[in-house]
Amino acid sequence: MGTRSIALVLLAAVLLQTLLPASAAEGLVRVALKKQPVDQNSRVAERLSAEERQRLLGGANSLGSSGEGDIIALKNYMNAQYFGEIGVGTPAQKFTVIFDTGSSNLWVPSAKCYFSIACYFHSRYKSGQSSTYKKNGKPADIHYGTGSIAGFFSEDSVTLGDLVVKDQEFIEATKEPGLTFMVAKFDGILGLGFQEISVGNAVPVWYNMIKQGLISDPVFSFWFNRHAGEEGGELVFGGMDPNHYKGNHTYVPVTQKGYWQFNMGDVLVDGKSTGFCAGGCAAIADSGTSLLAGPTAIITEINEKIGAAGVVSQECKTVVSQYGQQILDLLLAETQPAKVCSQVGLCTFDGIHGVSAGIRSVVDDEAGKSNGGLRSDPMCNACEMAVVWMQNQLAQNKTKELILNYINQLCDRLPSPMGESSVDCASLKSMPDIAFTIGGKKFSLKPEQYILKVGEGPAAQCISGFTAMDIPPPRGPLWILGDVFMGAYHTVFDYDKLRVGFAESA
Structure with missing residues (x-):
């Protein structure tokens, strides 16, 4: 090849690079996340749904079942703050969804949802308006701690960012009973967990992205922006954005496929060991859970240290x-x-x-x-x-x-089962750091990172980002590290190497 030919090839490559979106040039697919503040509507719905979670927990804040769906059954989406947009069908019908690493199905409200009021408050999928729709019809239902959905499976194209996933199996929800989904800020949920916990054994969207060669690297990462007044963050498929984190990630292997589950060590309050997980606890990184759930014994100690209101036992x-x-x-x-x-x-x-x-x-x-x-x-x-x-x-x-x-x-600080605990907003400076040992490294949360503020000015209320949930052996003791933790630490989900990584968020 002559010098002139080489020059033309290089020029074409440069032009192509400039014409491609930055994310495509990097081999990354980006989905912008919007952040919504915790509001009073979600707190009212949360209190109304507490009775259902109490029933599931057997009345004593413990879960006896060891089935794969047990944690999904306790999921609480009411205080969820981070959402993104996807499209379903051709042309794409837009839906706002929670990207949830703690479940594995995609569902959106159906135009055939006639008798649930919640459906009329959200976008609904109209199969007749999509040229790529394929009928399936298999019935499906998912039970959550704060509500349930039922419907049937369909297949269609799903758009995420610049990508189109073809022939994706998803649930058209025809029943969304209760207040939970009526006041929710999202239309549906897109699960990013493993197929092992997928209802109907449906292939998750994430699996099809890999199978259809839409991303080069089978990795995705979450960056939740916790800075007030700024964009909500970003979900990146195909790798990670170095602008989203500081230093290097600490990786731990996935110990049980289903959830993104790994082993965690001791929990420290103000630098002192609680001793509860010194011998090891299981944990899952769950983007669909707003708070941070853990064993009652430790949550009670944390409540005592931060002055959270409790229930006298x-x-x-x-x-x-x-x-x-x-x-x-x-x-x-x-x-x-x-x-x-x-x-x-x-x-x-x-x-x-x-x-x-x-x-x-x-x-x-x-x-x-x-x-x-x-x-x-x-x-x-x-x-x-x-x-x-x-x-x-x-x-x-x-x-x-x-x-x-x-x-x-x-005994005066025991948290109410799966409920929220209020704290004095003026006491934040005197509250301790809470640290989690992952991969031999301490990951600390400061008070401003684990306390959620509802409202502004004199009317503002503060609630603890910690909530209690006891799951017995062999599944537990278990910690669920939700948005409170993932907001402080950029999180990488590596499907190829079956590992989860954490680094300080930028």
């Missing part, structure tokens, strides 16, 4: 007053912590951990009736939390008297 106080000294003596005698509550007669030991011994109060009996017969033992639960708290205090060489007084204070 009489069972907890009874355990401290009647069994506190005995529990302390057993721990000092180096009894295996998992066996302590069975030795004092409040739980039975199943070889791994304490389980309910069948001791129930009148209050618990009534709760069992209202929860369709689902019961767990609050005395056993309170005892196991007390063991965790006492271990932590003993590690700090506190006296027996100080330990029992501290545990009694924690």
